[in-house]
Amino acid sequence: MTVEIIKNPGKPLCVFGLLDTEKGNIIADEMLAWLRPHYTVHIVRHDGKQFEQPALRYMQDLQKKTNRPCLYLHTKGACYREELSEKVRRMWKEQFAENGKQYFDAVKGSKPRVAAPIFSPEGKSWYNGFVANAAAMRTIPEIVPDEFRWRFERLFLNRDDVERIGVLGTVKHSDVWLYNNY
Secondary structure, three states: OEEEEEOOOOOOEEEEEEEOOHHHHHHHHHHHHHHOOOOEEEEEEEOOOOOOHHHHHHHHHHHHHHOOOEEEEEHHHHHOOHHHHHHHHHHHHHHHHHOOHHHHHHOOOOOOEEEEEEEOOOOOEOOOEEEEOHHHHHHOOOOOOOOOOOOOOOOOOOOOOOEEEEEEEEOOOHHHHHHHHO
């Protein structure tokens, strides 16, 4: 795992997990073009054997140090399902680059809060994109990277101690929602 920081003083934090594959790097180039103007981006490059977890762990540590809210995105979420890849990136660009302020506004304050475009009723967030405040990341156990595929989706699942905000809504079937809206 390597970390590169693209500094943009005064801008919100973004942890960008980069799956270090040919496809991951191509997608990263596109995404970084629209993230750079809006964020100080911490690029966490890794081989994907531990899925998104190295980047999530980095985010957890960064937020403990800075006590600032942070956007989390990962190229794995942008390429995991080929038929949704372009739609996911289009949604992220619209939601986090063009309208990202609404996510950071939603997690303001000391109460643990996380905002994503969509959540399921039980609090599952899909497509590897969310903004969390530091208090929310402190409520979850320390992330120790392993090979458990679903750790990302379950970070805030059924958590009464974290307010989960679906900026675009709460949905039962995320794939159907994404197909119909992007």
